[in-house]
Amino acid sequence: MTAISLWVNGALRQVEVPEDMPLLWVLRDVLGLTGAKFGCGVGVCGACTVHVEGEAVRACQVRAAELGPRKVVTIEGLSPEGRHPLQRAWLEADVAQCGYCQPGQIMQAAWLLAKHPRPSARQIDEGMANNVCRCGTYQRIREAIQKAAGVVE
């Protein structure tokens, strides 16, 4: 077990965890932030996507003890009231079916828009390629990203 300090959603959190423990389980089981979901544990589904220093990462693939002073933002901290343009666009397009993958999708899309504020269709395809939605909401995810970016297909 190792004591670490972690910046999460703007707050410094002190936790004692095994040194190989992925960030995902620190968030979910220690800090009670369950917005990042467990989907595969091997970084192929994107359900656990969070931001580290603004970059989308798979929380199941990052050891919490190795983060140091880098700042983590989860879906709970993406915007104060859930009013991020993507969150609004997601509601407008009524994207969610079961909804389990959507926090990861939104965090991934937020990074995509940070890199490409007006993404092309191909940039959306590639930027979202590693986020699985088993309900098949892809057509609305695309629509919501385009809406949030002010891009009309």
Next chain:
Amino acid sequence: MRAAPSRRRFLAYGVSLGGALVVACRATERPGRPSAPDAPQPPGAFRPNAWVRVGQDGRVTVTVGKSEMGQGVRTALPAIVADELGVEMAQVTVEQASPGPAFGELGTSGSRSLRTLWEPLRRAGAAAREVLIAAAAARWGAPAGECRGEQGAVVHGPTGRRLGYGELVAEASRLPVPEAPRLKPRRELRLVGRDLARVDGPAIVRGAATFSADVRVEGQAFAVVARCPVFGGKAARWSEAEARRVPGVLAVVPIGAGLAVVGATTWAAIAGRAALEPTIAWDEGPHREHGSADAWRELGRAHAGPVAWLGEGAAAAEAIGRAARRVRAEYAYPYQAHAPLEPRNATARVREGGCEIWAGTQGPNRLQEAAAKLLGVPADKVVVHVPLIGGSFGQKSEPAFALEAVEVSKAIGRPAQVLFTRQDDLHQGRFHPASLHRLEAGLDAAGRVVGLRQVAALTSPPLAFGQPMSDELLRGALSGAWDSPYDAAASAAGLAHVPLPAPVGPWRGVANVSHVFARECFVDEVALAAGEEPLAFRLRRLRSRAAFRGGRDQVEVDPARLAAALEAAARALGPPGAGAAGRGRGFACNVYDGHTYAALAIELAPGEGGRLAPWRVVCAVDAGVIVNPQGARAQIEGSVVWGLSALWSQITLRAGRVEQSTYADYPVLRLGEAPKVETLLLPSEAPPVGLGEPAVPLVAPAFLNALFAATGRRVRRLPLGAADVAWPAAGRR
């Protein structure tokens, strides 16, 4: 005034859940009996029945009895109640039912929710409205007939006076509840037929929605289970020492399914299991040699063995024998996994004499009964909560996965969550069965179908679960085969059940998936043998057939409605182009379980990377009244993605084990591969029927028929390989 609150008795029990009072009500009792003296008095709310209550603040709470796994029941079902009651969705709070005497069976399956609850929920809302109107009319001294309920208030037509529902709670609670209230005519319904946003949407996009795996109970431990990788095997010997040295590991607990490793966090449990597993000697049981090739061989052999028939097996065989032309083909559909993004998990808190369970289950009643039996307590001592489910698709119907949490909690004396990892979820699945289909048809000289036979060899889930063979069972097990909608002089469907080692269970679209795949591909082959265009062939054989009985409930099926859907899809696709190279169109249609009429058209075109891909996808459905068009379209869009994924995925077996472990080797469609789906919801005044599954079985045949049209290649075995969709097609012309 004499207080005779007949509906006090509706209050069956209340349990505390996170500070909120969750109340289930009894719907079955008749008014007029004196209330039980010990029945707790509902605090200041009007509760005419189990589904709806109105608070003094005018807030309406609707209880949903179906599990939400993405199909939109928590939006559509309350909308039905709200519409009859005369309130907006913004005034409605949605509550999830727990099994109890107030409700009947809460199980969610078979695209049945809307179909079976449409009438009861309308009555529930209408009864509440009529009582509130009676209360207002009494206060005004006006005839009830001059009043109406709208936007959360009773309005007196002639004077325009209004009383909010909340203001009428006290008086309404003293009035009898009508058993046969007047239902609003269709034109008076304002929510039904309107696009409604998912009620859980705002919580979902903030990461605040509670899915099954997000349940956190005071003092909860986290567990994963080491289960034998071979079907039916079990742990013989093991050593706990290594696992117990892993930081955070609390216990190793033998349970029915295997060895549960309990930790302070999920990660500790996972790490502990990794340390435990090398020490386990498995008793692998009788299936340790079983592989996919064995399964396919057994299925092939079964076609020579006994077949259980529905329809005119002998007559069809004879007609085919005498036919001018015969067509035969064999189709193969592989094992498939559900692979919902949220793997199976449950949380249980076992205490002296009972327990509480939180589980994303499609069958809360079965879970309640099974847990009660396991613990040796009466069913009413087991409270089952159903949080949001991160996808299920038939997987989370069986109670077994949730019972693991009950066993662990009981053993460690504190609440426990058991989570399947992704690999656990794929290895320990109940799969859509692999199947081998043989179809034959006979055509007379005029091109009429004189005989049609469709036989499937597979492990049929209901028989594997031990249900006795019957015609009723066969009507489900042969859904889409025995009730083929096409005109044929004699037809029959047969089942050759093969009890193979791999566990099987319901999978989105159930038995229809493989039977309709085979049937709709075969229809194309028969059409071409008859020298007709597949679309025209279908339309002609649908229109020449009279109404018949289909589906598990043997309801009347009107083939003309299916023809209309098929024609609508074809019309939306537009006239065929000039036959551009690599373009091809395929069609498929089906009446799902006798209820939902669905047709799908797929046009393939050469896409990126030298492969054919869906260019247009049009789905037309006649599903009766569409309660929430936006939700209905979402189900069709999702069904198409589901079906396209299944073209490429399969579960394979080797040495008694599943070979796939994650989304890398059990691939599902990604955003860039998902086509835009155009959904046509055909206008209908028939009562609503389900939409979660009916389009799924159409995807494979429409795709493969389009592939044939584009390339001349007839693929009869799934999954597809890259060469199947290569363009330009290798070695063609």
